[in-house]
Amino acid sequence: MTLKDLRRLAAQGEGPRLEFKRSTGELQEALQTACAFMNGLGGRILVGVKPDGTLAGQQVSDKTLRDIAHALEGFEPPSRVDVERVPLASGLEILVITVPAAGGAVSLAIFDDRVEIWSAGALPSGITPEALSRKHLSVQRNPLIADVFYRAGLIEKWGRGTNRVIEQCRKHGIAPPTFEEITGATVVTFRAQVRLAVPPHETPHVTPHETPHVGAQAAKLLAACREPCARDELQRLLGLHDRMHFLRTYIEPLMAKGWLEMTIPDKPKSRLQRYRATAAGLAQLQGSRKS
Template identity: 40%
Template sequence: DNKQAHMHAFAMVREAIAWLDRTLPLAAHFPKGSVFREDRQPVPAEALREVILNAVMHRDYSRASSYVAIAVFDDRIEVRSVGDFPTGIRAEMLSGDHPSILRNPLIAGAFHRTGAVEVWGRGTTRVIEACLAHGATPPEFSEQAGVVTVTFRAAVGPEGAEGPSWHQVGTKLALSKHQAQLLEIASDPMSLQELMQPSGRTDRTKFRDQVVRPLLEAGLLEMTIPDKPRSPNQKYRATPAGVRLVQRGRE
């Protein structure tokens, strides 16, 4: 998906957040002590919102070609804003208390007066706190060639765990809600039609290409008749790695 937006600052922030809501995959999560599943994005919405606000407020509008861009990859989300770090500010300082230097005080003031921004100088630390509370990896801050980039990477499971963790698979595959749903029900062999029913999807080709094939390639799902992929008797089941993944997600 590729979208360009040219509008006032408040509408731009709203549109960017709405676009991410439509674009980002959902991963299944089982809160500790609960048997109920939650579907949530790999990065908390409040962290993305804060970074987008900062990108708009700190953009260098004196450059005719300046922009704010959001890019979603399989393993990361990048928010880029044209404009160097303010004088005296380095990337490593953003993970703690640091001076608040406003590049565009009128724009920042407008966001502050509407309540979109509450406290100066704590935006990046709030982003880090939100990520940690969500179980996501805190973002990386960098500046190169006059462009500041904030990179969110999906959280990974405990080091040394056997097999892929839920977040590791989500990172590599951008695990969707329907993929997570499929792995949960495919402990026994099931036909493609049976796998499709819980999702409500009806296009067999798209379901096979978008949901089933990535899981097969990742070794989380297997065919019961692998030498005849198109067999009318073909069924699918979760591999031991896929089963472990679901079990670990429930812990």
């Protein structure tokens, strides 16, 4: 993760899948949060960040990293938790702890104009979403398994998987995919003219479970947010009861696209928090109605 990525993440403020800790003095609380994330939708913990999102930084010792590694070994069932150090200009560092969602499922969402593949967990340290579209370093999370697959002829060892996908897309006249990191998940999006065998008024089918989409329901949400609306009002509007499902499926994706924003971004958990459509969101809404 780059410093620019870190600043952008901290600017989002704390939420259901993002928490800030001032220092490793709060390491025990950070690990408790990691455990909660692991049992839910996953998320990120930024250690060295103030509650208002200011990057304070701290000295990160080898002992601290050993303590974290030792604590993670005690998690059952074992799960891949990424711990990354991001240096600041001051010489201090921010610890970024990325926790995958329970089960680490890969989800496929099919829409009229695109296919999205959501995979729990962030990219390996040193690899950015932009790097996946060009030549990049091959980082193997498990070298032993990678070596077995390589000897079996199932994979290469040169980090060309995403490049080969792009080559095949161009060969068949399909736009190359885009790669993103969104709240601890890696998202690959293929855009094309896809004809779906569903009635015109039905929502496209999503497998293996519901994942973020922008369709009729999201359009209804954006329309309601012409004026600031509370989360519970929006949930009732869509007839949804699960708060976390609502946030993950609608609010987070719309905010990530820049179509929805908080009225109190520096206090994401405020009881006075409201959501409103941005100019880009209203433009998207208008465009979808014309089409």
